[in-house]
Amino acid sequence: xxxxxxxxxxxxxxxxxxxxxxxxxxxxxxxxxxxxxxxxxxxxxxxxxxxxxxxxxxxxxxxxxxxxxxxxxxxxxxxxxxxxxxxxxxxxxxxxxxxxxxxxxxxxxxxxxxxxxxxxxxxxxxxxxxxxxxxxxxxxxxxxxxxxxxx
Amino acid sequence: xxxxxxxxxxxxxxxxxxxxxxxxxxxxxxxxxxxxxxxxxxxxxxxxxxxxxxxxxxxxxxxxxxxxxxxxxxxxxxxxxxxxxxxxxxxxxxxxxxxxxxxxxxxxxxxxxxxxxxxxxxxxxxxxxxxxxxxxxxxxxxxxxxxxxxx
Numbered sequence: 264x265x266x267x268x269x270x271x272x273x274x275x276x277x278x279x280x281x282x283x284x285x286x287x288x289x290x291x292x293x294x295x296x297x298x299x300x301x302x303x304x305x306x307x308x309x310x311x312x313x314x315x316x317x318x319x320x321x322x323x324x325x326x327x328x329x330x331x332x333x334x335x336x337x338x339x340x341x342x343x344x345x346x347x348x349x350x351x352x353x354x355x356x357x358x359x360x361x362x363x364x365x366x367x368x369x370x371x372x373x374x375x376x377x378x379x380x381x382x383x384x385x386x387x388x389x390x391x392x393x394x395x396x397x398x399x400x401x402x403x404x405x406x407x408x409x410x411x412x413x414x
Numbered sequence: 415x416x417x418x419x420x421x422x423x424x425x426x427x428x429x430x431x432x433x434x435x436x437x438x439x440x441x442x443x444x445x446x447x448x449x450x451x452x453x454x455x456x457x458x459x460x461x462x463x464x465x466x467x468x469x470x471x472x473x474x475x476x477x478x479x480x481x482x483x484x485x486x487x488x489x490x491x492x493x494x495x496x497x498x499x500x501x502x503x504x505x506x507x508x509x510x511x512x513x514x515x516x517x518x519x520x521x522x523x524x525x526x527x528x529x530x531x532x533x534x535x536x537x538x539x540x541x542x543x544x545x546x547x548x549x550x551x552x553x554x555x556x557x558x559x560x561x562x563x564x565x
Contacts, residue, residue, distance in 0.1 A: 271477055271538070273422040273509050304500075308508060311486040313498030317558035324475075324511055326422055335462040347464030349455075349542040357459060358424050358540045360475055360511070364550060387422070389509045391500040396555040399515060404547040407468035 276311075277304040277373075277388035279325055281380055286329065289381050291340060299368065300380040302388060309373035312391075316370040320394035323363045323380065326387045330359030342408065350406075361386070364394055427462075428455040428524075428539035430476055432531055437480065440532050442491060450519065451531040453539060460524040463542075467521040471545035474514045474531065477538045481510030493559065501557075512537070515545055 280301040283289045290296040302323065304312060315321070336345045337353035348356045365377035375391075431452040434440045441447040453474065455463055466472070487496045488504035499507045516528035526542075 270479075271424040271426070271540075273424065274483075275422070276508050308486065308500075311498040311500045311507070313487065313496070313501060314559060315498060315501040318501060318555075319557075320552050320555035322513060324509075324513075328421075332425075335459065336464065345464075347462040347466060349459075349462045350464060350466040350469060350544055352543055352546075356462070356541060357427050358475075360541050362473060362475075362513070362543060364552060389422075390507060390511050392503055392513060393501055393557050394552060394555045395503075395557055395560065396553050400551045400553045400555065401471050401515060401545060402547050402551045402553060404469075404471040404545045404551065406470075406544050406546055408465060409546065409548075 273326065273389055275387040275389070276308045277302060279380065279382045279384070279386040279388055281382050281384045283382070284384050286383065289383060296381070297378055300377055300382070302375040302377060302391070304373045304375070304388065306373055312370070312373065315367070315375070315391070318367055318393040321365050321367055321377070322392040322394055323365055323377070323388070324390040325361050325382055326389055327354040327359035327361050328387065329354070329383070331355040332357055332359060344408070346408070360389070424477065424540055426538040426540070427459045428453060430454070430531065430533045430535070430537040430539055432533050432535045434533070435535050437534065440534060447532070448529055451528055451533070453526040453528060453542070455524045455526070455539065457524055463521070463524065466518070466526070466542070469518055469544040472516050472518055472528070473543040473545055474516055474528070474539070475541040476512050476533055477540055478505040478510035478512050479538065480505070480534070482506040483508050483510060495559070497559070511540070
C-alpha cells in the first residue's frame with residue numbers, strides 16, 4: 264500500500280474564476296446562486312473536454328486550499344449542532360475535496376461558463392465528470408437532521 | 415501556487431471491501447448492482463462519522479489506483495465512440511478520483527454497509543459526503559450522446 268499512498272498526489276488541471284474573493288462572499292449553496300463562473304482548463308488537458316458541450320450538468324471537483332484538515336466535527340451554519348464531518352459538507356475535512364454540481368451554460372475552447380458554483384476565486388480544478396440523471400439523481404435521498412433541504 | 419500544489423497530497427481515511435477482486439468483475443454501473451459492500455473507516459477518523467446513520471445516501475470518493483493518468487480520451491463501453499475523459503466516467507483520467515453514490519444500509523461503529531458501489535476490493539477511501547436531494551438531484555440533466563441512461 265505504501266506505493267499507492269505515495270502516488271496519491273493531485274495535479275491541478277485548471278483554475279476556477281468566480282466572483283467570490285473572500286470566504287465570506289461564497290453563497291451557502293452554489294445551487295442557489297445564479298452567478299456565472301468560469302472554469303479554465305489548462306491547455307495541456309483541453310483535449311479531455313471533447314464533447315463536454317453535450318452535457319447539461321457537470322460534477323466539478325476542486326481543492327479547498329483554505330481547509331483545516333485536522334477537524335473531524337463540524338457545525339453546519341443553518342443547523343448549529345455538531346455532526347461528524349463525513350455527515351456534513353463542511354470544507355474542513357481530512358481530504359479537502361470540494362464537489363459542486365453545476366449547470367454548463369457555454370463552452371469556449373478550454374473555458375467553461377457555468378452556474379451553481381461555490382468556489383473561491385482561483386481555486387484549483389482537479390476533475391470534471393458528466394452528471395447523468397440515470398445514475399446520479401436520487402430525489403428520494405433523505406438526511407434526517409436536515410430540515411430545510413440545505414446541509 | 416507552488417505551496418498549494420505541494421500540499422495536494424491525499425491521505426487514505428479507510429479501505430473499501432467489495433466482492434470485486436479484478437477489474438473485469440466490477441459492474442458497469444454500481445447503481446445497477448445490489449451487492450453489499452463495506453466501507454471501513456480507520457479508527458483515527460471514526461469520530462467524523464457521527465450522525466451519518468441519519469443519511470440514506472452518500473457520495474463516496476476513493477482512489478482509482480490502477481488508472482492510467484496520461485489518457486485524455488476514452489471510449490465508454492456501451493458507446494464505442496471516443497470522447498474527452500471529462501465528458502465520461504472513465505477511471506483513466508489525470509486525477510483518478512472515483513465518485514460513487516451509494517445507499518447506506520447499516521452502520522456498525524466505523525464500518526458502513528452500503529449498496530451501489532463499483533470499487534475494486536481494497537480501494538483506498540478518501541472522503542464521504544451526505545447526498546442531499548435538495549442540492550444534488552437533477553433529474554432534468556441530459557447527456558446528448560448518451561442513449562441508454564448509462565455513461
